[in-house]
Amino acid sequence: MLLAIDIGNTNMEFGVFDKEKLIGSFRLGTNREITSDEVGLFTSQFFSINNIDRRQIDDIIIASVVPQVMYSINNAMKKYFYKKKPLVIGDNLFLKIKNSYDHPAEVGTDRLVAAIGAYHKYGGPLIVVDFGTATTFDAIDQEGAYLGGAIFPGVKISMEALFQKAAKLPRVELLKPENIIGKNTIKSLQAGAVYGYVGAVGNIVNEMKQELGGSATIIATGGLAKLIGSQADLFSHIDRSLTLDGLRIIYEDYKS
Structure with a gap:
């Protein structure tokens, strides 16, 4: 094991x-x-x-x-x-992946591990969206090379910043409300957080797809993948265990 x-x-x-x-x-x-x-x-x-x-x-x-x-x-x-x-x-x-970043050492190992796992499981080209502390968007080409990506503040960080800077706004649980038109402050905050974040994610993904030639498999992973990913009609797969699978795949290659 x-x-x-x-x-x-x-x-x-x-x-x-x-x-x-x-x-x-x-x-x-x-x-x-x-x-x-x-x-x-x-x-x-x-x-x-x-x-x-x-x-x-x-x-x-x-x-x-x-x-x-x-x-x-x-x-x-x-x-x-x-x-x-x-x-x-x-x-x-050490990872066996072509890394096209200007300064390859700047890329977090978690992003490269997820890229390896995603390419092994789904092929390329693809975009991996990891909903963590920050939300990262990583592009992998048809041959499995890591091309680069985008980094966006995580939704929890965004909500915490809003709470700290706006004296009358409370901390709220991150849930999808039934309606986007909130009838109270809590529902309004939840609507803005979830629907606003879905819109931002969709825009970044669509722009990246165009740079990849217009077609790519889109994978959602990370702690909030299920909440945000299930609201956006753009993900091919929601894969919560992607990084762990990537580690397993790297280990198997190392042992072979």
């Missing part, structure tokens, strides 16, 4: 694969002060609840955009998984 870990700015996602099948996953908030024992205990509890023996884990693979947590994560894996040394993207494991 393989333990794949995707560490983002907001969440850390852990997934266990039995060959190609994702048999379980869980998320922790990305706390830069987290200790190795906290990581190990949460992980051990997940394995216990799901009746998975930690001794069945053959390898561990990690993609991270938060260097501050890596010391604790690495120590936790060694301490709680029988001294296994994780494979870490960009550290002791």
Whole structure:
């Protein structure tokens, strides 16, 4: 079995694969002060609840955009998984993907891992829209090369900024209201957040499609993929486990 870990700015996602099948996953908030024992205990509890023996884990693979947590994560894996040394993207494991960015090192490993996973699963050309702390749009060509993309403030960040700057506006739960014409402040905020964000996402995707020649497979992934992606009639697939699948695919290529 393989333990794949995707560490983002907001969440850390852990997934266990039995060959190609994702048999379980869980998320922790990305706390830069987290200790190795906290990581190990949460992980051990997940394995216990799901009746998975930690001794069945053959390898561990990690993609991270938060260097501050890596010391604790690495120590936790060694301490709680029988001294296994994780494979870490960009550290002791490098990606086999053509990267057309002006400065390739600037691209987050999570974006490249998702690009590899998406191309392997769906072919190209394609656009991957990842709804995370920021919403990223990544273009991959017919041959699987990473072309570049766009970065847009995440919907939660946008809502938090509005709450902080407007004294009379409350924090609201991010839900799709029944109507776009809100009859109270909460419904109005939800309508603006969801429908406005769908419009922005649709415009960026359509402009990117034109630069790709007018046709591309569009994939939604990330924490808010289901909420935002299901409202826009432009996604070919909503794939919440795309980055974990990308890590599995990279691992399989590494072992072959």
